[in-house]
Amino acid sequence: MxxxxxxxxxxxxxxxxxxxxxxxxxxxxxxxxxxxxxxxxxxxxxxxxxxxxxxxxxxxxxxxxxxxxxxxxxxxxxxxxxxxxxxxxxxxxxxxxxxxxxxxxxxxxxxxxxxxxxxxxxxxxxxxxxxxxxxxxxxxxxxxxxxxxxxxxxxxxxxxxxxxxxxxxxxxxxxxxxxxxxxxxxxxxxxxxxxxxxxxxxxxxxxxxxxxxxxxxxxxxxxxxxxxxxxxxxxNGLRGDAVVLELAPQLDAGGIDDAVRLVSALPGLAEVVADGRVLRSRTESGAAALPRVLAALEEAGIAVASATVARPSLDDVYLRHTGRSLTTPTPEGVRA
The missing domain is CATH 3.40.50.300 (P-loop containing nucleotide triphosphate hydrolases)
Incomplete structure (x- = not known):
């Protein structure tokens, strides 16, 4: 204020x-x-x-x-x-x-x-x-x-x-x-x-x-x-944890879309978006959700290169309000 x-x-x-x-x-x-x-x-x-x-x-x-x-x-x-x-x-x-x-x-x-x-x-x-x-x-x-x-x-x-x-x-x-x-x-x-x-x-x-x-x-x-x-x-306006997955390099666009649909269907996972091969989602308890996410992706044959759980960051805030990560390059739509 x-x-x-x-x-x-x-x-x-x-x-x-x-x-x-x-x-x-x-x-x-x-x-x-x-x-x-x-x-x-x-x-x-x-x-x-x-x-x-x-x-x-x-x-x-x-x-x-x-x-x-x-x-x-x-x-x-x-x-x-x-x-x-x-x-x-x-x-x-x-x-x-x-x-x-x-x-x-x-x-x-x-x-x-x-x-x-x-x-x-x-x-x-x-x-x-x-x-x-x-x-x-x-x-x-x-x-x-x-x-x-x-x-x-x-x-x-x-x-x-x-x-x-x-x-x-x-x-x-x-x-x-x-x-x-x-x-x-x-x-x-x-x-x-x-x-x-x-x-x-x-x-x-x-x-x-x-x-x-x-x-x-x-x-x-x-x-x-x-x-x-x-x-x-x-x-603090973002409740819960961020679950960030880096999908394997060999995964094509169709595989990334499959991963988004699969994770979105899991209970307790919300705001699932993909920035290239990086998949982000929110959940009340990242520690509890991550094993379920990894197991579901493995069962579907979708390889994951890395996975992290973190408290909300300013990048998460930006993602919430714009639909993309601040750190992800985007096409030039306006001048600086």
């Missing part, structure tokens, strides 16, 4: 955006009535696969694009009516690097501060503060082209923070990082949120990232919010 004392940091109401799809083709729908609110001073995640509409949402909220319908406010400022005020109030960390590789980390930060109107001494002081916070001080005077991927991404976040924005947008901040660098970035973002006390909108397709960082999140599919709440609320 939103705290009235905090106020609203971000609001999107009925946003719609389309893109041309080529001569004679219907326009591609990126946003189709997307609506959400973000409590001020919290981290809010938009979770969804590539093409769900997350980046388009960020572009509209940061004034880089305009919606064809709907309204949006950032820090209480109407995005369409006062774009210049919005730009002063926000920091934006895009998917692509923004730092100049031929300048040092310190030079990049000071330049970003000066572009935001900060006096020279204040920009240098803030740059030193952020270099220290993001553990970049030892590399402050090295050219950015010598930075590792994780270091360069930290610098991008620091650039977005230079002018102490009221709202920070992080668009897929850890895409392309290795697992160690990603975990390091998560720790830095958690510390940043505590220190800066700002509203943060995070877009991601990493389940663990949204689960760990976000106070609340919205699952986006085909340009619409299909579920919203805290990570725990969303997971």
């Amino acid at each position: 939103m705290d009235p004392a905090r106020g609203i940091g971000l609001r999107a109401d009925g946003l719609r955006k389309t893109y041309p799809a080529g001569r004679g083709a219907p326009r591609l729908v990126a946003l189709d009535g997307l609506t959400f609110e973000v409590e001020a001073g919290t981290i809010f995640a938009l979770l969804g696969p590539n093409g769900a509409g997350k980046s388009t949402t960020v572009k509209i909220l940061t004034t880089l694009s305009q919606a064809e319908a709907g309204t949006a406010e950032v820090a209480g400022i109407d995005v369409r009516r006062h774009p210049e005020r919005v730009r002063r109030a926000v920091g934006f960390v895009a998917q692509k690097p923004v730092a100049d590789p031929m300048d040092t980390g310190r030079e990049n930060l000071v330049l970003a501060g000066r572009l935001q109107g900060m006096p020279g001494p204040a920009a240098r002081e803030r740059a030193a503060e952020l270099l220290d916070r993001f553990s970049l001080a030892p590399a402050a005077d090295r050219l950015v082209k010598s930075y590792s991927g994780g270091m360069a991404r930290k610098l991008d976040v620091a650039i977005g923070l230079m002018h102490r924005p009221q709202v920070l947008f992080l668009d897929e901040p850890t895409t392309g990082l290795d697992p160690e660098a990603r975990a390091d970035m998560w720790a830095e973002l958690e510390a940043m949120a505590r220190v800066e006390q700002m509203t943060v909108l995070l877009t991601t397709h990493y389940l663990e990232e949204a689960d760990r960082l976000a106070a609340r999140l919205a699952i986006v599919d085909h340009g619409r919010v299909v579920a919203e709440g805290t990570p725990d609320e969303l997971k």
Whole structure:
């Protein structure tokens, strides 16, 4: 539940955006009535696969694009009516690097501060503060082209923070990082949120990232919010266990369909869906149901490569609301 004392940091109401799809083709729908609110001073995640509409949402909220319908406010400022005020109030960390590789980390930060109107001494002081916070001080005077991927991404976040924005947008901040660098970035973002006390909108397709960082999140599919709440609320809304079976590689499409029908007919198994060779279902007691499932498949001559039982995850939540797994590639239906 939103705290009235905090106020609203971000609001999107009925946003719609389309893109041309080529001569004679219907326009591609990126946003189709997307609506959400973000409590001020919290981290809010938009979770969804590539093409769900997350980046388009960020572009509209940061004034880089305009919606064809709907309204949006950032820090209480109407995005369409006062774009210049919005730009002063926000920091934006895009998917692509923004730092100049031929300048040092310190030079990049000071330049970003000066572009935001900060006096020279204040920009240098803030740059030193952020270099220290993001553990970049030892590399402050090295050219950015010598930075590792994780270091360069930290610098991008620091650039977005230079002018102490009221709202920070992080668009897929850890895409392309290795697992160690990603975990390091998560720790830095958690510390940043505590220190800066700002509203943060995070877009991601990493389940663990949204689960760990976000106070609340919205699952986006085909340009619409299909579920919203805290990570725990969303997971707790799914009762019982998930039973996940990976069917044998030699099984053809007909065999997969047979497996779905067989498992669906077993007592106590529900929401049975197949993502490729991965069969997912829900049941009150996974430990009790799994032996029955495996025995039924074996009797039918359907080979299973692996089987697991797990408590509900955000991927299960996504599966419930969209009919497919977030981790399963899907055809591009909309632009990001």
